[in-house]
Amino acid sequence: MKRWIAILVVGSLGFLGVMFLGSRIVRPVWAQLSGGAPPAESVSTHGYVIANQPVKGSSIPADLTFVLTRDDIYVPIAIRKPKGNGPFPAITMASGEGRGGMEQVEQLTERLAQMQDHMIARGYVCVTINYRNEIPYEYEHAKPPQNLPDSISGERRMLKSGPTLDHEDLIAVIRYLQTVPYIDKDAIGSMGVSHSGEMIMKAAAEYSWGAGVAIEPADHEFLTVDTGPTAPREGTEVQFNDVEVVRKRANKAEAMERIERINMPILIFGRVHDHQNGVFKLTYEWMKEAGKDVTWEEFDHPVHGYVFIYPQKDGSYKPDKIQQEAWDIFMGYFDRHLKHPQHQHLTAQATTRAAPAEGN
Numbered sequence: 001m002k003r004w005i006a007i008l009v010v011g012s013l014g015f016l017g018v019m020f021l022g023s024r025i026v027r028p029v030w031a032q033l034s035g036g037a038p039p040a041e042s043v044s045t046h047g048y049v050i051a052n053q054p055v056k057g058s059s060i061p062a063d064l065t066f067v068l069t070r071d072d073i074y075v076p077i078a079i080r081k082p083k084g085n086g087p088f089p090a091i092t093m094a095s096g097e098g099r100g101g102m103e104q105v106e107q108l109t110e111r112l113a114q115m116q117d118h119m120i121a122r123g124y125v126c127v128t129i130n131y132r133n134e135i136p137y138e139y140e141h142a143k144p145p146q147n148l149p150d151s152i153s154g155e156r157r158m159l160k161s162g163p164t165l166d167h168e169d170l171i172a173v174i175r176y177l178q179t180v181p182y183i184d185k186d187a188i189g190s191m192g193v194s195h196s197g198e199m200i201m202k203a204a205a206e207y208s209w210g211a212g213v214a215i216e217p218a219d220h221e222f223l224t225v226d227t228g229p230t231a232p233r234e235g236t237e238v239q240f241n242d243v244e245v246v247r248k249r250a251n252k253a254e255a256m257e258r259i260e261r262i263n264m265p266i267l268i269f270g271r272v273h274d275h276q277n278g279v280f281k282l283t284y285e286w287m288k289e290a291g292k293d294v295t296w297e298e299f300d301h302p303v304h305g306y307v308f309i310y311p312q313k314d315g316s317y318k319p320d321k322i323q324q325e326a327w328d329i330f331m332g333y334f335d336r337h338l339k340h341p342q343h344q345h346l347t348a349q350a351t352t353r354a355a356p357a358e359g360n
Contacts, residue, residue: 036151040158043068045175047077053106055080057315058113060120062128064102069132069172070145071164076102077173078109078128079180082120086182089210089338090125091189092173094196095305098131098166105130114317115309122331123339125183129173131166131199139165139202139221140254167202174209186210187338191330193305194218197268201283204266205258211337212266213330215307218276219283222258224251239275243285246278252286259290267333269307269326270298297329 047067054061060081066074075098082088093112100107109116109128116126145162170190178185189211192200197217204212205222220227225240226249232239240246266287270280277298287294299306299322307326309319319327 036149037156039147039149040156045172047176055113056110058117062109067173067176070168075169076105076130078105081125087184088125089187090183092127092129093191094129095193097134097195111310131169134166140224167199170199170203171207189334189338204264205261208264215269216271219279223255225249240278243278243281246282259287265293267295272300
């Protein structure tokens with residue numbers, strides 16, 4: 001009888017443990033022992049170019065590529081390059097959250113094609129990227145997963161201590177680009193709008209590369225901002241335009257611990273009337289307080305993500321005055337941080353409004 005009671009108690013605790021673990025990030029691996037076969041070695045990041053595909057509205061094609069991530073799945077990117085063997089500086093570009101797979105990459109590449117043509121004319125490789133889906137709020141308490149020993153199969157399976165998050169896909173892409181022969185591994189920058197801007201901040205706290213341009217970065221997880229039921233909202237849209245409202249709801253200790261780990265230059269673009277402009281501004285203020293290499297630019301523009309220049313309805317490329325000013329700022333920023341002495345010929349070719357170039 002006592003044995004059955006013990007089994008019942010243990011089973012109940014196990015069930016409660018699973019229920020508890022479902023809502024928390026601490027996930028002990030019950031079936032694994034500290035011993036067993038050593039952890040499997042991670043496979044080096046690599047990419048498979050699956051197609052060289054024309055891009056509508058441009059003479060420069062794109063290499064559609066799948067890049068291996070930390071947990072052995074592939075994320076889609078599209079690479080477009082100037083003519084020649086390089087090595088060239090490179091800029092990754094992303095907008096919003098990860099979704100839609102390669103189709104999303106193709107669509108964004110087409111929308112950015114004319115803007116990227118001008119960047120390619122300045123001597124840059126342009127890389128449109130995508131991520132896996134976001135797991136909301138997992139970042140605030142998760143740690144980068146580690147490889148675990150295998151005490152079950154008798155082999156060395158790839159076992160992870162936790163989930164891989166979307167910002168780690170950006171790190172995987174950067175690491176892959178650093179192996180591409182025509183890219184200068186020390187001259188890679190990143191641009192990201194909204195959630196993709198926050199991806200740059202999260203990734204920069206774990207890995208360093210050339211420079212980042214975070215465009216209206218939705219950093220509520222990076223700053224551990226309380227977005228719960230008491231947060232100000234209009235309908236379902238959180239209202240964080242006021243930096244002081246955000247400051248009161250953010251966890252400064254946690255945010256500063258992440259910021260302290262950043263060791264790369266970052267340019268942040270704010271937007272005066274954006275509902276999360278207070279989040280963008282607080283990111284800058286706390287990075288500045290931590291002594292980081294950070295720059296702030298702010299414009300009053302009606303379009304979220306205005307730094308990305310999409311074609312007009314008639315297909316023409318006509319950046320407005322603010323977009324042109326933003327272009328001059330971020331391209332000058334990348335020129336300063338990514339163009340090294342071996343790229344002087346590219347700097348000499350650079351113009352504010354370069355004519356579309358031929359690539360590959």
